Amino acid sequence: MHSPGHAVSLEEQIDQWRSYLRRRQAVHSVDVAELEDHLREQVTGLVDAGLAADEAFLVAVKRMGSLDALSREFAREHSDRLWKQLVVFPSDSGEPRARSRSDAIVAFCVAVAAAVLIKVPALFGIPLDDQHASFYLRNASLFVLPLLTGYFVWKRGLAPGTRPWLVLAFVAAAVFANVYPFAPTFYTGALTTLHLPIALWLIVGIAYAGGRWSQVAGRMDFVRFSGELFIYYVLIALGGGVLTAFMALIFEAIGVDVEPFFQSWWVPCGAAGALVVASWLVEAKQSVIENMAPVLTRLFTPLFAAVLVTFLATVVWTGRGIDIQRNVLIAFDLLLVVVLGLLLYSVSARDPRSPAGAFDVLQVVLVVSALLADAVALWAIAGRITEFGFTPNRVAALGENVILLVNLAWSAVLYVRFLRGRGSFTELERWQTNYLPVYALWAAIVVIVFPPVFRYI
Amino acid sequence: MEINKDLIAASSTPIVLAILAEEASYGYAILKRVRELSGGRMEWTDGMLYPVLHRLERLGHVEARWEIAESGRRRKYYRITSAGRAQLAEERRQWQAVDATLRGIWQASATPLLQGV
Numbered sequence: 001m002h003s004p005g006h007a008v009s010l011e012e013q014i015d016q017w018r019s020y021l022r023r024r025q026a027v028h029s030v031d032v033a034e035l036e037d038h039l040r041e042q043v044t045g046l047v048d049a050g051l052a053a054d055e056a057f058l059v060a061v062k063r064m065g066s067l068d069a070l071s072r073e074f075a076r077e078h079s080d081r082l083w084k085q086l087v088v089f090p091s092d093s094g095e096p097r098a099r100s101r102s103d104a105i106v107a108f109c110v111a112v113a114a115a116v117l118i119k120v121p122a123l124f125g126i127p128l129d130d131q132h133a134s135f136y137l138r139n140a141s142l143f144v145l146p147l148l149t150g151y152f153v154w155k156r157g158l159a160p161g162t163r164p165w166l167v168l169a170f171v172a173a174a175v176f177a178n179v180y181p182f183a184p185t186f187y188t189g190a191l192t193t194l195h196l197p198i199a200l201w202l203i204v205g206i207a208y209a210g211g212r213w214s215q216v217a218g219r220m221d222f223v224r225f226s227g228e229l230f231i232y233y234v235l236i237a238l239g240g241g242v243l244t245a246f247m248a249l250i251f252e253a254i255g256v257d258v259e260p261f262f263q264s265w266w267v268p269c270g271a272a273g274a275l276v277v278a279s280w281l282v283e284a285k286q287s288v289i290e291n292m293a294p295v296l297t298r299l300f301t302p303l304f305a306a307v308l309v310t311f312l313a314t315v316v317w318t319g320r321g322i323d324i325q326r327n328v329l330i331a332f333d334l335l336l337v338v339v340l341g342l343l344l345y346s347v348s349a350r351d352p353r354s355p356a357g358a359f360d361v362l363q364v365v366l367v368v369s370a371l372l373a374d375a376v377a378l379w380a381i382a383g384r385i386t387e388f389g390f391t392p393n394r395v396a397a398l399g400e401n402v403i404l405l406v407n408l409a410w411s412a413v414l415y416v417r418f419l420r421g422r423g424s425f426t427e428l429e430r431w432q433t434n435y436l437p438v439y440a441l442w443a444a445i446v447v448i449v450f451p452p453v454f455r456y457i
Numbered sequence: 458m459e460i461n462k463d464l465i466a467a468s469s470t471p472i473v474l475a476i477l478a479e480e481a482s483y484g485y486a487i488l489k490r491v492r493e494l495s496g497g498r499m500e501w502t503d504g505m506l507y508p509v510l511h512r513l514e515r516l517g518h519v520e521a522r523w524e525i526a527e528s529g530r531r532r533k534y535y536r537i538t539s540a541g542r543a544q545l546a547e548e549r550r551q552w553q554a555v556d557a558t559l560r561g562i563w564q565a566s567a568t569p570l571l572q573g574v
Contacts, residue, residue, distance in 0.1 A: 030533075031511075034532075034533045035504065037485070037531070037532050037533070038484045038485045038503060038507075040528075040530065041528075042485060042503070044528075060503075063502070063503045064503045064504045065502035065503060065504040065505060069505075070504040070505070073504070073505055073508040074508055076508065077512050077515075078511070
């Protein structure tokens with residue numbers, strides 16, 4: 001009865017049973033261990049009573065009850081388990097615990113370093129005040145992103161061959177942000193302020209992907225990370241705002257003015273450190289909590305599509321042209337960015353193998369209507385661009401518009417192909433992730449080429 | 458004879474507590490003891506015992522500890538606490554009241570239908 005063949009198949013069967021049970025959210029691994037002990041005991045008892053091992057297994061499983069009923073009972077007793085908890089330090093086994101702890105400590109140290117770094121220029125006679133605001137704005141990303149990159153280089157154990165290039169990129173960024181003699185009008189300086197973080201975010205991405213940057217999946221993970229980070233950062237900022245308001249209120253009550261402390265310490269250091277903390281949180285909660293960005297995407301894609309379709313219908317119906325004002329191009333750039341974000345985050349959360357559904361049609365409607373709206377705006381601007389003149393802002397905005405337009409137009413083509421069953425969804429995914437460096441490249445051009453071309457105005 | 462689900466659910470707490478009051482035990486042995494005591498008439502679905510044990514643990518009626526069994530596997534042993542003993546005494550009073558009431562009725566109305574049960 002105890003032939004080795006039987007023993008092996010029994011172990012396999014128990015393995016399979018265990019893995020079925022593990023998939024149940026309400027049944028934790030300690031419970032699985034407890035139930036497995038029961039199952040084994042039962043099998044042993046039945047085998048002793050004269051049953052063959054596989055028969056004993058079947059009887060024991062039957063007596064255990066159906067897995068659905070069992071996990072329902074567990075869920076009733078442990079209803080909290082259906083709300084996934086963020087466990088920063090898992091208690092299951094030793095090795096991951098030590099790892100996540102050292103991870104948390106390093107992240108905390110990096111956050112403190114970022115908070116301190118932003119105060120370092122003050123030691124060299126560049127205090128954080130209105131007079132030096134432009135310096136701090138231009139260099140804002142340089143205070144935090146190198147540290148964040150360093151954190152991911154450490155965490156992912158990035159290949160030593162790549163590291164010097166990352167350092168070189170940051171050094172080059174620091175040079176270009178500071179050697180140009182920006183005029184007090186600060187048009188090109190403002191462009192550097194806006195575009196440097198975009199260019200450097202690619203460097204963070206390379207460190208984040210940790211050798212997987214060349215793969216679609218690696219870049220897509222970075223897209224997901226960026227979306228979650230944004231949401232976490234906004235949440236932390238809101239919490240920080242509440243804390244700040246309370247601090248101001250209670251210190252005012254005792255007649256202490258904390259405003260100077262806020263301006264020179266609290267807000268800049270907090271903003272720098274929070275980015276690192278948010279990044280660490282996104283990493284720690286990965287796979288624990290549903291990603292928020294795709295959820296918001298689901299919610300807002302229909303609404304944006306409805307607004308854009310209504311807008312286009314109104315334009316056609318009333319025959320109103322777009323009133324060309326100074327910021328109209330930027331407004332439409334932002335529209336395209338939002339639509340691209342909606343597209344990107346629904347792509348990031350979609351199973352490429354599932355067939356086309358109603359939401360995919362909606363997505364195409366959204367993209368096409370955004371393209372049409374943008375075309376209307378571009379048509380209106382094209383006629384008068386020479387009249388307005390080519391300021392650096394306008395050229396940058398126009399360049400961005402073209403980049404986004406190209407991306408969305410080709411995305412629409414790929415999406416329609418997918419809907420008609422002529423292409424796979426992965427092509428769209430690949431197109432989106434391959435396009436990521438283009439944004440950084442354009443941002444780098446704006447930072448490096450624009451100031452000299454426009455004479456540092 | 459099949460005992461209905463509600464009755465099984467209601468009686469599970471005193472039964473488990475009473476068995477643990479005898480001595481500390483673990484899931485499989487508790488079930489074996491239930492089968493023994495009821496002469497096989499109380500058929501519990503094995504898995505359902507564990508949520509009950511976990512509830513008693515959460516309420517502080519029993520405490521659990523992982524130990525290495527003689528088989529070499531890790532096994533979760535449950536032991537009744539003083540709060541558990543108090544709860545058992547309370548349950549016992551209630552069940553005795555129910556039992557006494559029913560006995561009174563069975564004896565008073567000795568109809569064949571009820572006697573057959």
